Amino acid sequence: MKKKELRIGLIGCGFMGRTHSNGYKRVGDFFPDLAYKPILKAVCSRSEDKVIAFAEQWGYESYETDWKKLISRDDIDAVDICTPNNMHMEIAVAAAAAGKMVLCEKPLSRNLEEGAQMVKAVETSQVKNTVWYNYRRLPAVTLAKQLVESGKLGKIFHYRTNFLQDWTINENLPQGGRAFWRMDAEAAGSGVTGDLLAHCIDLAMWLNGGIKDVSAMTEIFVKQRLREETGKMEDVKIDDACIFHCHFDNGSLGLFESTRYARGHKALFTFEINGEKGSLRWDLHDLNKLEYFNNADESIVKGWRSIHVTDGDQPYMDKWWVPGLSIGYEHSFVHQVADFLKSIATGEECHPTFRDAYETQKVCEAVLLSAKNKCWADTDVDWN
Numbered sequence: 001m002k003k004k005e006l007r008i009g010l011i012g013c014g015f016m017g018r019t020h021s022n023g024y025k026r027v028g029d030f031f032p033d034l035a036y037k038p039i040l041k042a043v044c045s046r047s048e049d050k051v052i053a054f055a056e057q058w059g060y061e062s063y064e065t066d067w068k069k070l071i072s073r074d075d076i077d078a079v080d081i082c083t084p085n086n087m088h089m090e091i092a093v094a095a096a097a098a099g100k101m102v103l104c105e106k107p108l109s110r111n112l113e114e115g116a117q118m119v120k121a122v123e124t125s126q127v128k129n130t131v132w133y134n135y136r137r138l139p140a141v142t143l144a145k146q147l148v149e150s151g152k153l154g155k156i157f158h159y160r161t162n163f164l165q166d167w168t169i170n171e172n173l174p175q176g177g178r179a180f181w182r183m184d185a186e187a188a189g190s191g192v193t194g195d196l197l198a199h200c201i202d203l204a205m206w207l208n209g210g211i212k213d214v215s216a217m218t219e220i221f222v223k224q225r226l227r228e229e230t231g232k233m234e235d236v237k238i239d240d241a242c243i244f245h246c247h248f249d250n251g252s253l254g255l256f257e258s259t260r261y262a263r264g265h266k267a268l269f270t271f272e273i274n275g276e277k278g279s280l281r282w283d284l285h286d287l288n289k290l291e292y293f294n295n296a297d298e299s300i301v302k303g304w305r306s307i308h309v310t311d312g313d314q315p316y317m318d319k320w321w322v323p324g325l326s327i328g329y330e331h332s333f334v335h336q337v338a339d340f341l342k343s344i345a346t347g348e349e350c351h352p353t354f355r356d357a358y359e360t361q362k363v364c365e366a367v368l369l370s371a372k373n374k375c376w377a378d379t380d381v382d383w384n
C-alpha cells in the first residue's frame with residue numbers, strides 16, 4: 001500500500017526538536033502498518049548555522065529562519081512547535097489559521113489566557129492538534145491506564161506524584177538566555193509548575209480524572225540571578241519548587257511535589273495510586289516496570305508484584321524487538337507520532353488535544369494562584 005505523506009515543519013532545534021525528529025524518523029520502521037508517513041520537509045530556527053546543522057543531522061529537506069515563512073509554505077501539512085513557551089501561542093494561532101495541523105510541546109502555554117486562545121484557534125479552524133505529554137505513551141504508564149479503567153483498583157482514595165530535579169541549585173546560572181529560557185518567567189511562564197508538575201498533572205487527570213481544587217505553596221530559593229543581556233542582577237520570578245494537595249472529582253486526595261532543588265535527582269518522576277482493591281506505582285528511573293498490589297491475591301503470596309512491561313500483548317510492545325527487552329524514554333515520542341498518524345487516518349482525536357492540555361493549564365493556574373494568595377483555589381476558572 002502506498003503511504004500518504006504528512007509533511008512536517010518543525011520549529012525549534014533544541015532538546016525537544018531532537019526528540020520529536022527522532023520520533024518521526026523511527027516510526028515507519030517500527031509501525032509499518034500506518035497509512036501515513038512523516039516527511040521531514042522543513043525545520044526552522046532563528047540561528048542559520050544551527051538550523052543548517054540540525055537539518056543535515058536529522059535529514060530535513062529544507063530550512064527556514066523565520067517561522068512565519070515556514071507556516072506560509074504550501075508543502076507543509078503539520079507544524080510542530082518546539083520553541084520556548086512564549087512562542088507557542090503566536091505560532092499555534094497562525095498555523096491553525098493557515099489550516100495546518102498543530103503539534104505543540106508541553107506545556108500548552110505560559111498561562112490560561114494564552115491557552116484559551118490556542119484552543120479557540122484549533123477548534124475554529126478544525127485542524128488536528130495534539131500536545132506532547134509524552135509520558136502517557138510509555139508502555140508501563142499506558143498499562144496503568146488500562147488497569148485503572150478495567151476497575152482493578154476499585155474506588156480510588158489517593159494519588160501521589162512527584163517530579164524532582166537538581167539542575168538549578170547552582171546560583172551562578174543566569175536568568176534566562178538561550179539555553180536557560182526555562183529559568184526566565186517571560187519565556188517560560190512559570191518554573192517547575194509549568195515545566196514539571198504539568199507532566200504530573202496531565203498523567204494524574206488522565207489516570208484519575210479531573211481535579212476540583214488545590215492548595216499550594218511555591219518557593220524561590222535563589223532570589224536573584226544575572227541577566228546576561230543586561231549584565232544586571234534581577235529578581236527571579238519562576239517557582240523553583242512547588243508542592244500542592246488537591247481534591248479529585250472522584251473524591252480521592254492528591255499530593256504533588258516538584259522541585260529543581262532535590263540534590264541527587266536528575267529526573268525522578270513517580271506516581272502511586274491507592275484504591276480499595278489494589279494499588280499501582282511507577283517510577284521513570286525504571287520506566288518499563290509497573291508495580292501492582294492486588295488485595296484479592298492469596299494471602300501467602302500477597303504483596304507488590306513487579307510487572308516488566310515488555311510483552312507483545314502489553315501496550316505498544318508488539319512493535320519492538322522480542323518480549324523481555326526494555327525500551328526507553330525516546331520511544332514515548334515514537335509512540336506519540338504513531339498515534340498521531342493513526343488518528344489522521346481514523347479521523348479520531350489524538351489525546352491530549354489542546355483542549356485536554358488546557359485542563360492541565362487550569363490546574364497550573366489554580367496552583368500558582370493558591371500559592372500566591374495562600375489559600376485554596378478552584379480549578380473551574382475558564383477563559384474559553
Ligand code: SOE
Nearest residue numbers: 015106165182195196199267
Ligand atoms: C526539564 O529539565 C525537562 O526537560 C522538561 O522540560 C521535560 O518536559 C521533561 O520531560 C524532562 O525535563
